[in-house]
Amino acid sequence: MGKKLTEILEESGLPMNFEVGGHSPAETVAREIQKEPCHRAGKLRELYYNTLSSATSEFPYWYTRFYRQLDGELPVMRRALALKEAFAHLTPTIYPGELLVMGRAHYYRGSYPMPWLSEGYYMAKESELNKAAMATGGASADELSHYGAGGGNVTESFGHVVSLAGKFGMRQEEVPATLRIAHEWVNKSVDDACRKYERMIPEYPVKEAIMRNVICQFDSGYTLPQGREVMNYFYPLQDGFDGIVSICEKRKAEVAGQAGGDGLIGMDRLYNYEAIKLVVEGVQAWITNYVKEARRLEALEEDAAQKKEYGQIAERLEWIAHNPPRTFREAIQLCWTTHLAVLNEDVASGLSPGRMGQVLFPYYEQDAEAGRINDDEVLEWLELQRVKFTCIDCFGSAGVVGGVLSGNTFNNVAVGGLTKDGQSAANQLEMLILEAGTRCVSTQPTLTVLYDEKLPEDFLLKAIECNKTGTGYPAWMNNRVGMDFMMRQYGREGMNLDEARAWAIGGCLESSPGSWFELELNGRKYNIPGGTGQPTSVGVHFLGLPKILELVLFDGVDQRTGDRIFPAHGKKLETYEELWGQFQDYFHLACYSLATANNIQHDIWRKQNMSIFTSMCKANWIESGRLIHQLGYKYNATFSVESCGTVSLVNALIALKSLVFDNREVTLNEMRDAIRHNFGFKTAEQVGSYSLADQEKLDDSGTYDRIHFLALSAPKFGNDDPYADEIMRQWEEYFYTMCSDLESLYGQPFYPCQISVSSHAPLGAATVATPDGRLAGTTFSDGSMSAYPGTDRNGPYALFNSATVWDHSRSQNSQMNMKVHPSAVQGSRGARKLLDLTRSYMRKGGFHIQYNVVDSKVLREAQQNQDKFRDLVVRVAGFTQYWCEIGKPIQDEVVARTEYEGM
């Protein structure tokens, strides 16, 4: 075995600094705050721990069966009728002990494919899946029950179960039907139509080369067209589903046969109202099927307490199937049902409840006043809601669900922020939401504090207490910076200061616009916030920035695959300015080719697969009669360029500027040669670890030692070094300006989105060594403001100075992940220090910070023995995930992150 990089650096007197502010104790330190959920939630969470991700064809079967019969119908009506029947045919399942009921499918952690979006995966895998389905189930049931490595992930087929996309299990007897359904969508799916038309873009060959070589992670139009947005529950809460149907009937009568001054789509209003009515009726039938199931179980049940609960479930569902909720329990059930209906309508990750504590507050307040509920009961419901949200799975390909999402679904609940009139919006129900997140640790919903100076101290300390559980939530987002971004991006669509205060996070940290709605409950009026923006994180999905630099250095040719990606630039790159200019040219070409192709994809999507139920939830549909595809949402400027590996790029540029151009210690050709030879190291794949620290030398020749040493010693971002930080400032300035020049299909400018999610692993794997000394195939830096592991040597405040050299409100987000040893935040003094640290970053203008309060030794042990750590959660990049469900490259990256031992 060759020497490890860490050993070499130790010997050279340049140790990588994975601990800052002291040294962690020799013994493992547990997280200080550890609470338990209520018995009911604990039991249901335990069931989740033992549940496999399971896929079914039930919804796709009924959707396709009815869609087939409706040939010749208007597209929106055809889709509405198919959705109605699919909802109405879903099998209801209620589990003993549940109070909050309903699920996406009849499995506890169920999901299903939507081949009308994309059927390509099944077609490509057909023979393999058929073979697996037809094989006799050889494994015994006992063997199957031991299957559990990787939590609920079904990574391989076994027994009567076929693995789909390396994550979902499907019963083998359903596979032929799934393939048959997929066949029906060949040449009809959004995916197939996209491929036909995107080829007409002159830059298509560049786009195709980028995708084929994993420089960009995925197309969004037929993978995750919806999500990363904030829900709006107002209309079901205020009007109830019968009320919505009545509104549709009334509006139909008012607009039938009339253009209403709009010669283009005015006539569509009639069909749109009818479509909404039909889908809502399907959702009502779905709820009613659950009512019947609850009644059936009530009749069957012998235990008196459980029997009574089934009866109460039936009563609640019976009421909300038709009417506005009257109580907190009915309201939380209706919100959950509405949330599921949106998820079942289309593929979406990051569909976020938003400011749920403020939405549900009227019901909480009035129930508490009337003595209908107490805080313990509310806590139980909030914990049950956590378990339900954790059960949500998003069905998609391995590249999307595994490579980017790490199996997470990013349902974000935001707390805090400001009210419409500019006062603290934090309330007692939000305190309980934080407490539920502390007691019932689970991955969903993740929590976010919209940090504002007006928020009360006890509320902030409550959030810090939750951080100390090590859940990684709540993340901290800067309310004022978020509002500034809202005004900047959505001002042209009518955003004003009041509306800017209604923003929230959709997805992990995608700022999403919202509006205020006046809710009336028993004669009292409340302004509640709700999402009114289109999906975000649509457009260009994760572009590996260091890879673009690789292409600049090697004249447009991918050094991993040998493929030509960009036209040769033929420049000698004699100055840093010339190199930086070429980077901009290639980056713009990449973004332009991807943005135009994705515009076509989303255009096909909106014409064939428009959201109907979701459009009903968003603002303006009653007045305008428009759905999402006709600019029916209030805010539509939501398309973005998602970057990945920001700090790896910045460090690489710093190294080039310093070593090659300013100090001339290395020639560009020497650097190229060293990169081609991976600085004399094996590749990450050969080593089996994706962390820089674990990489091993290929041999002892030492040919590239000097240059690698120089690369690693070059200035790095995150140390309050103006030389380095200027490169970051320059990049951010350019990134914002470039995005503003791109136009979405809705005629609105793009903006930067700076989250990595998990894409820094696959995109890092596709990239050879970089001039900062990073080695081939290793994971990029996470987030966008986090220092590269082991390179921030001057403490957190120096890192904050580096991270705030640019205006964060020019971007939808920025992301700073920090790993803190539990002993550094021990006790009330430690809690105060963590709050002060957070406040300091917010006051400097940082947008986002989140903490992993964990001892790295625990993570290393968990890597060796996953079964022992089924419930261990960590913060990755904007989301919390079960350790055992995360791929090894990301595990390695989280282990390697700099650990802060003291503040």
Place this chain on the structure above:
Amino acid sequence: MSQQLKRHCDCRNYASVDVVKGICHRTKDLILGDDQHCQHFVPLAKCRNCSHYSASGEEFLGSCNAEPAKPWTYPDLIAVTCKMYHAQAA
């Protein structure tokens, strides 16, 4: 319904948890779906138990005769919500 097909997952009392196991509403136990049924067995409405269902030559596929177009279906499709479901005579 043939004896060999009587598994827990073919029972109305079985609440599917995932593709392998479920909870029995009678006993509240976590059980494996492919295991043999017990004395509480109540047939679950599935296409293959419906009088409108006819098998095709292809494994795991059949057709629904309840509609004139006789659309294809599959035997394990749960039909508790299907208004056309008509249980086969025992």
